[in-house]
Amino acid sequence: MKNNNLIRFVQSLVLLPVMTVSFGNVHNIGIPQNALVQQLNIAVNGTLALNQAFDPETESLKAKAEAIDAYFREHNMPLEGTGMKMAEEAEKNGLDWRLLAAISVRESTGGKHDCQKVSNNAFGWGSCKIGFKSNEAAIETVARNLGGNNPNTARHYEDKTTKEILQAYNPPSIVKKYAEQVMSIMNDIGDADITTTSVTPAATT
Numbered sequence: 001m002k003n004n005n006l007i008r009f010v011q012s013l014v015l016l017p018v019m020t021v022s023f024g025n026v027h028n029i030g031i032p033q034n035a036l037v038q039q040l041n042i043a044v045n046g047t048l049a050l051n052q053a054f055d056p057e058t059e060s061l062k063a064k065a066e067a068i069d070a071y072f073r074e075h076n077m078p079l080e081g082t083g084m085k086m087a088e089e090a091e092k093n094g095l096d097w098r099l100l101a102a103i104s105v106r107e108s109t110g111g112k113h114d115c116q117k118v119s120n121n122a123f124g125w126g127s128c129k130i131g132f133k134s135n136e137a138a139i140e141t142v143a144r145n146l147g148g149n150n151p152n153t154a155r156h157y158e159d160k161t162t163k164e165i166l167q168a169y170n171p172p173s174i175v176k177k178y179a180e181q182v183m184s185i186m187n188d189i190g191d192a193d194i195t196t197t198s199v200t201p202a203a204t205t
Contacts, residue, residue: 060194061087064097067190071101077110079122085139093147096162096192100143102185103169106178111135124170162186 061084068083079101086100100123101110107124108114115121118131123142132138144150146165148158156168166179175181186192 061091063194064090064190067194068098068101071105071189072110075105075110077105077112079104079111079135082135082139085136086143089139089143093143093149095143095147095165096186097194098186098189098192099146099162099165099182100139101189102182103142103166105185106182 064087065083068086069080072078072080072083083101087097089095090097090100103124104110104122108122111122115124115128115131118128120132120135120138121128121130122135123138125138125142125145132141145153146157146169148154148160157165160168163179163183166182170178172178
């Protein structure tokens with residue numbers, strides 16, 4: 001019985017590859033190589049896990065952009081592809097993430113019927129008298145103004161609810177149910193709390 005145990009012990013030493021290291025005057029200390037590899041793998045995997053950590057804010061922004069673009073795509077609207085820009089500018093200016101998209105739908109059917117006399121104005125901004133070099137530039141300008149971040153127009157939009165912003169943008173005296181119409185489109189685009197209801201961390205294995 002003792003001989004069998006001894007044989008197994010010797011076999012285990014033979015099967016385990018070892019690395020010989022030197023510490024000062026101490027030589028030939030055997031360290032199982034597989035143990036070192038395991039420690040290295042743990043360190044590397046841990047670093048990768050940290051680098052790939054779930055970022056709720058980034059995932060939320062992606063979900064909003066995808067919802068906007070999905071709405072535009074479903075209705076065959078030219079502004080498809082601007083979802084991320086709209087979501088980013090809404091975030092930057094403290095606006096509901098759906099507001100810019102909904103205004104563009106109400107004003108121009110998502111770019112299908114934008115202002116004719118000027119370029120890239122799908123929002124009816126400036127009574128269709130102001131053009132922009134691109135849709136992205138238009139999104140930036142409209143978001144900055146509606147967020148109350150343009151000193152020249154802040155008195156109209158600063159510190160107001162979404163409904164109040166819309167009533168200032170297009171007063172009830174001009175279009176009676178404008179705010180309600182835009183807010184209805186917003187609800188069609190998605191839930192206001194998409195950050196908590198539609199975004200979950202990816203499953204880990």
